[in-house]
Amino acid sequence: MTLLSTFRQLVKEMQRSEAEGYQQASLSEQKVDGEDFIQTDVCPKAGDFILDLGCGTGELSAYLAKLVGPKGKIIGVDPDEERIQLAKESHSQIENLSFVEGSAINFPGIGAEVYDIIFSNHALHWMSNKQQVFNNMFDSLKVGGKVAVQYMSYLPLFDYNAYVLLNPENAERIFRLFHLESKTKIERYCLSAGFEIIRSFDTHCKGLVFETVQELLEWQWSGTYGVFDPSLVTEERLQKYLAPYTDEDGKLSLDFRGTKHEKVTASRLKAVKKDKEHS
Numbered sequence: 001m002t003l004l005s006t007f008r009q010l011v012k013e014m015q016r017s018e019a020e021g022y023q024q025a026s027l028s029e030q031k032v033d034g035e036d037f038i039q040t041d042v043c044p045k046a047g048d049f050i051l052d053l054g055c056g057t058g059e060l061s062a063y064l065a066k067l068v069g070p071k072g073k074i075i076g077v078d079p080d081e082e083r084i085q086l087a088k089e090s091h092s093q094i095e096n097l098s099f100v101e102g103s104a105i106n107f108p109g110i111g112a113e114v115y116d117i118i119f120s121n122h123a124l125h126w127m128s129n130k131q132q133v134f135n136n137m138f139d140s141l142k143v144g145g146k147v148a149v150q151y152m153s154y155l156p157l158f159d160y161n162a163y164v165l166l167n168p169e170n171a172e173r174i175f176r177l178f179h180l181e182s183k184t185k186i187e188r189y190c191l192s193a194g195f196e197i198i199r200s201f202d203t204h205c206k207g208l209v210f211e212t213v214q215e216l217l218e219w220q221w222s223g224t225y226g227v228f229d230p231s232l233v234t235e236e237r238l239q240k241y242l243a244p245y246t247d248e249d250g251k252l253s254l255d256f257r258g259t260k261h262e263k264v265t266a267s268r269l270k271a272v273k274k275d276k277e278h279s
């Protein structure tokens with residue numbers, strides 16, 4: 001069986017929605033990066049009230065809920081109806097966690113200075129009008145509250161090539177899904193909203209390793225809300241795409257954490273809403 005027919009078979013057999021595919025794929029990718037970000041930079045405290053903006057299927061919201069304990073509370077917000085539904089079903093047993101369909105311009109507590117932390121993992125680059133997004137976050141945090149955002153400021157080459165080489169028919173549509181902006185611009189939006197930046201830096205992605213081609217293709221499919229179409233991937237296209245990741249002995253390595261091929265980096269930003277008198 002070729003790689004491609006194996007993948008086709010997998011897609012046929014799984015019969016799962018993009019949201020379910022996303023949930024599965026993100027467990028080994030964005031969840032790894034997100035948990036690292038939470039542990040090293042976000043550092044939530046027991047009792048914190050946190051908004052997880054662009055929570056997807058809620059795995060990190062659930063992790064945050066555990067960290068803030070029973071006196072804390074997490075609200076996960078995402079505009080994707082299916083992902084929010086799946087988040088609710090998957091984490092219904094966690095009492096201090098709730099999920100709401102919404103967005104960066106429409107979420108519970110907007111403008112009400114109620115949150116201790118507004119957290120967002122790999123979602124900012126999906127949002128347009130980022131100045132508005134930062135203004136909303138600022139107005140929704142308590143004085144002394146923090147915003148902690150991990151985002152992409154560019155499209156990694158392995159993603160770019162996947163769209164262009166494996167899905168040329170849909171590449172333009174896929175590119176239009178993203179709202180990528182430089183770190184300098186993001187910092188400017190953050191400062192203009194009134195925040196004081198504590199840290200803004202790039203870090204190697206820690207979760208970007210795919211065990212199989214199927215896993216990588218499923219990631220592309222579910223991560224683009226199904227716009228990346230596996231049925232357009234031909235054997236010839238796949239061979240061209242995989243060539244840089246294959247050594248002389250034919251061994252494939254789909255590891256993008258910075259050890260072998262591309263060193264994919266994400267940007268992290270942590271900023272505080274200071275009391276006006278002390279800023």
Ligand SMILES: C[S@@+](CC[C@H](N)C(=O)[O-])C[C@H]1O[C@@H](n2cnc3c(N)ncnc32)[C@H](O)[C@@H]1O
Pocket residue numbers: 026030031034053054055056057058060077078079080083102103104105120121122123126127128
């Ligand atoms: C790559 S996923 C990340 C999900 C989750 N934070 C994680 O780390 O697994 C990006 C999420 O941002 C959401 N999103 C897109 N536009 C948004 C907006 N304007 N406001 C809030 N969330 C948005 C998407 O629906 C998607 O679930």
